[in-house]
Amino acid sequence: MKEQVHTAARRARIAAATLAVTPRAGKDAALQAMADALVDGTDAIVAANDLDVEAARAAGTGENVIDRLRLDPSRVAAFADGLRHIAALPDPVGEVVRGATLANGLRMQQIRVPMGVIGMIYEGRPNVTADAAGICLKAGSAVLLRGSSSAARSNATIIEIMRGALGEAGLPPDAIQMIPADDRSSATHLMQARGLVDLVIPRGGAGLIRAVVEESTVPVIETGVGNCHVYVDADADLDMALEIVLNSKTHRTSVCNAAESLLVHKAVADTFLPTVVAALQHAGVTIHGDESFCAVQADIVPATEDDYAAEYLSLDISARVVDSIDDAIDHIRTYSSGHTEAIVTSSLAASTRFTSGVDSAAVMVNASTRFTDGGEFGFGAEIGISTQKLHARGPMGLTEMTTTTYVVTGAGHVR
Incomplete structure (x- = not known):
């Protein structure tokens, strides 16, 4: 050979x-x-x-x-x-x-x-x-x-x-x-x-x-394993956030730019969690969540360290409520594979803090993680995504x- x-x-x-x-x-x-x-x-x-x-x-x-x-x-x-x-x-x-x-x-x-x-x-x-x-x-x-x-x-x-x-x-x-x-x-x-x-x-x-x-x-x-995150900020448009989360997770689950982790700021958790949990479950997604997410529905799977680090490539997502944008950044830097992260926010200060704070090949502001792609970037077909x-x-x-x-x-x- x-x-x-x-x-x-x-x-x-x-x-x-x-x-x-x-x-x-x-x-x-x-x-x-x-x-x-x-x-x-x-x-x-x-x-x-x-x-x-x-x-x-x-x-x-x-x-x-x-x-x-x-x-x-x-x-x-x-x-x-x-x-x-x-x-x-x-x-x-x-x-x-x-x-x-x-x-x-x-x-x-x-x-x-x-x-x-x-x-x-x-x-x-x-x-x-x-x-x-x-x-x-x-x-x-x-x-x-x-x-x-x-x-x-x-x-x-x-x-x-x-x-x-x-x-x-x-x-x-x-x-x-x-x-x-x-x-x-x-x-x-x-x-x-x-x-x-x-x-x-x-x-x-x-x-x-x-x-x-x-x-x-x-x-x-x-080239990269894709443990991609969507972070919903305190200043997010929650309707926009819902669409971005669903598209990032469910548009196509078997690809490296699909979202595998969801982070939600505690300031919007009471309003957003029931909505996003219902929408994800309706789409067939199994949520592996922290205590805040588990409190929304009894059938949410308690998240483990392995869940937060997982690239599922399936209808599964890990989910957690964070205390601040810095908490979100720390979580991402701990568990991310360095592929793609997304923030949903109307705050320029928050988006600037996020894009400079995470350390990944691509960072989306108010856009789905699914856009990390050579064709979508105008490069033509890609040979891979380097992390x-x-x-x-x-x-x-x-x-x-x-x-x-x-x-x-x-x-x-x-x-």
């Missing part, structure tokens, strides 16, 4: 050298061709996905995970449209980040260049296969895609279609390759292919991300998939 992974990486490096000098028009034409091919291949993709979903159900996989796995024609059309959106975005390669003429007359420019070969290790969600391939291609890099065995048929079909479109567009098909998922060692060999792979990005649950961070010898961008602080943080689009080179031009300068 090691030699199989390393052989793929060597082919990827050859392909990456071609992509690095491919002009925008060539990359955009390939992205459009990939999008068209995916739409034309919808029946084959959905048929392969049906087999993956059937196998997942037979294995007792939960419906929230199956929701991430499932594809239908509308979802295929959506990630094809994502590729077209990427094609329409400016090409980051060649962008001058900064430049200056130095005191000695040398002209210095910092220029964006492709990363090279990027490895993706991810779970479920076969749409990531198309998103990652498109972003890496536009950013001038080759990609090695190691999805989960649960989506193996879906991923194989999607990759086969995209590789065919790449070849027809005149670019090397080896810019997009699948790493087998039937052997766990393939992931290990990918993340330890130092010198062949330039960057590894894990995308999935806490266990996967932790394993890649701890075992990889290739640099890693850590670390080096190189990239938050939704990662094209720019985050590049690095920089310093180009220094002189006139016979010597030192």
Whole structure:
């Protein structure tokens, strides 16, 4: 398996050298061709996905995970449209980040260049296969895609279609390759292919991300587990707060930007708690609450420390009444995964205190946590949401998939 992974990486490096000098028009034409091919291949993709979903159900996989796995024609059309959106975005390669003429007359420019070969290790969600391939291609890099065995048929079909479109567009098909998922060692060999792979990005649950961070010898961008919070401030519009809480929690539960924790200021608790409890329970949400929440309804589950730290990815939410905005910030800094936090308030002072006090990749003011997304931010499809602080943080689009080179031009300068 090691030699199989390393052989793929060597082919990827050859392909990456071609992509690095491919002009925008060539990359955009390939992205459009990939999008068209995916739409034309919808029946084959959905048929392969049906087999993956059937196998997942037979294995007792939960419906929230199956929701991430499932594809239908509308979802295929959506990630094809994502590729077209990427094609329409400016090409980051060649962008001058900064430049200056130095005191000695040398002209210095910092220029964006492709990363090279990027490895993706991810779970479920076969749409990531198309998103990652498109972003890496536009950013001038080759990609090695190691999805989960649960989506193996879906991923194989999607990759086969995209590789065919790449070849027809005149670019090397080896810019997009699948790493087998039937052997766990393939992931290990990918993340330890130092010198062949330039960057590894894990995308999935806490266990996967932790394993890649701890075992990889290739640099890693850590994408995020999402224990996201909504804090309802003393100065909140409570009608607005109710809508934001419901959307953040119930719009789609199986994604990392869904809210998992609710904090309510004690000044509005008497008014807001009965309303939000009734609305959440009507939507099928199980509330894991503190004493104040448990006093509202007898069937609320008493919250534990584990609940406050949980990424449920289901119709569950932890809930607590806090004494102050500082109490809310302390709670978030204690339990948050650093993904997304939201405050509902009409107070500028409160919003400023909150946005400067929490330490997360994205902070929403009077908006749902569900907006932390590359597409919603206008980046096109995203490759993941980084919760670390080096190189990239938050939704990662094209720019985050590049690095920089310093180009220094002189006139016979010597030192």
